[in-house]
Amino acid sequence: MAYVAIADRDHHLHDPQTFIEKYVWSQDHKVIAIQYGSVAIFVGLIALVLSLFMRLEIGFPERFSFITPYTYYQFVTMHGMIMVIYLLTALFLGGFGNYLIPLMCGARDMVFPYMNMLSFWVYLVSVIVLLTSFFVPGGPTGGGWTLYPPQTVTAGTPGHQWGILLMLLSLAIFIVAFTMGGLNYVTTVLQARCRGMTLMRMPLSVWGIFVATILGLLAFPALLVAAIMMILDRTIGTSFFMPALMSLGEISKTDGGSPILFQHLFWFFGHPEVYIVALPAFGIVSDLLSTHARKNIFGYRMMVWAIVAIGALSFVVWAHHMYVSGMNPYFGFFFATTTLIIAIPTAIKVYNWVLTLWQGDIQINTPNLFAIGFIFTFVHGGLTGLFLGNVTVDLPLSDTYFVIGHFHMVMGVSPVMVLFGAIYHWFPKITGKMPNEVLGRIHFWMTFLGTYAIYLPMHYLGILGLPRRYYAYGNTTLLTPSAQAVNEAITIAAIVVATAQVIFLINVFYSVRKGKAAPHNPWGATTLEWQTPEIVPKHGNWGPKLPVVYRWAYDYSVPGEERDFIPQNEPPKPGQPVHG
């Protein structure tokens, strides 16, 4: 007897009937996706405000009484961790992973819907625990987003009392939530695809989310191990990471612990984390570019292999974040080499995106603008990554603003460009309404140009030698007067970019309420999620029958066809050759 998941059992048994079942304790992947997305965006806005506080201090030092050295480091730490984990990871995988996988694979729901629901609620608990740290004595941790010991748990560091404990606890809870969600995403891709949907017919969005989830499932345990051990160091005085210290004339009780061990564990998670965010972005942007350029993706097979290769290689580059820790030069050589090797499949993807656009019927609309903008920001961030991947270049630049510029271009702006492109692209599917195009374009240009105005000058500041992590620079002769002027300009640009996000929010709320009703397939897309019986799919997605897939996801502008796209579930015409 075949196993039948809840989503495929008799509908009258599991269709949600009450408001609570539909929108609160929902097991529907689409509702869970929206729940994940809403919380992630909410917490991301908090992190955005924190970054503005940081920029205000750097641009206009000591003008704001509520920004002290103590709070400044708390803002830095919370901004970084929230953006990387609680916004980007949660939104790409919990949000888009949940929404797209069943729809794009032709499934009714995730394979384990109850666990999927639990995943969201546990994620919400992790967010609440994290935000609670703003209200405990000492406030949130200010040890930097990498939480390096011994500083993070040593007296004198902001939040060393409760903040760090809540941060570590929150991360552990997040990992539990991610594991529950991740098991669903991977199993659903492997086991719940509709008839005809072979792996090589899957859209690249699903490929990116699929491989990123595998990375997460294997890499997050490293962070969990580090978090558990650090909690014990902080609470019962173990010395896993804590060496002997002399503090205020007294020798600590700790001895023999290895801060470098923490760094290894952290970055064994931390570098795959870059690709946990990047791979879904790579996949989604491939689909956006192909759809809006009305052209099949260039080198589909190579794109799939590149995603897999990047995923595998991401586990052997972690120590390039630790060149300044005093590692053996041979290790440095090894990790520099692997870092350069991972650039090869990444570059293949960039070439393929550009070649997809080449001679395409490029539609200039908001989703495509963000997708094309991503190519610029990613190439920029990627190239500066090659600089930092080399030990001899990294050593002088490691503690400067060059790293901030690089990191934010490649890991901040680029994925966020894809997120916005994806939100505008799937907005009609999620809400049944079209987003406002004028507001969308204003949002794009302010964000795209604004972020360049923020991060491009940071590279210059880094080469000047401006150190990062400083609360204030004072009257030092180290810096030229232009450095302060540049910092002021960057802060103004940051305010402009933040304002642009208000426009985005206005667009979302305005369009949901008063936007034009969306046509069934507004972008003329081939993928299955646009082929549901209703524009906003009901519970179960497909009505009485699951779709059947007859072709790959990129039949755009096929010669001899009337329309410039052929949906994946459209059978071959009579007389057409059938292969496979």
Next chain:
Amino acid sequence: MFTAMTIALLAAIAVWWLLIQGLKDKPWLTQGVVPTSQEGITSSAPKVGLWIFLAVVSSLFGLFASAYVMRMHGHGGLENWQRLDEPSILWINTLVLVLASGALQIARNRIDKDQLAHGRAHFLAGGVLTVLFLVGQVLAWRLANPNGTLGASSPAYTLFVLVTAVHGLHLIGGLLVLGRTAKQLFGNIDKAGVVTRSRLRLSVELCTTYFHWLLLIWLGLFALLLST
């Protein structure tokens, strides 16, 4: 070298798996329904889900083991490692966990053959032996360090307690599922329909796989403790 070989082996397995999944295909050349047995959720989904979870669990314990070795060698810090004398009760505990795993396997075989009475007895024995193992582990904590002090002065002991505690928590999680399955197994299953029996068999199979895997992980951890 070991790490590099492990990574190379995993990469080779991944590439092989991808190749047999048809990743050499040229999907732009094919139309029509590719022959595939899959339509909707397949019967093996829970098994696949469990194996993925076990991969996550293995990753967790592999990283604990790495941390153990790196901390032992005083990686980057001062060496204050004092070797732990493993109490001999750990051998008995290991034997008990092997027996628990064996009992569950027999239970699975019997239940597959509809020999429910034997199946129930062995299933129960598997659970009881697992509880015994957990009690033995707590005793081992006391025997390894009569003072029971955790902290900076005894990193080897503290790591031993930490790793065995995390392993024990996974067993307790397994016992909860085992208990739920036992409730069904000891219920009125004789009169149940084919579907219920089929689901029950699947539950027993999943429990058995999980406990086998946790036994393997314990054997790995025990070997690590003995070798250091």
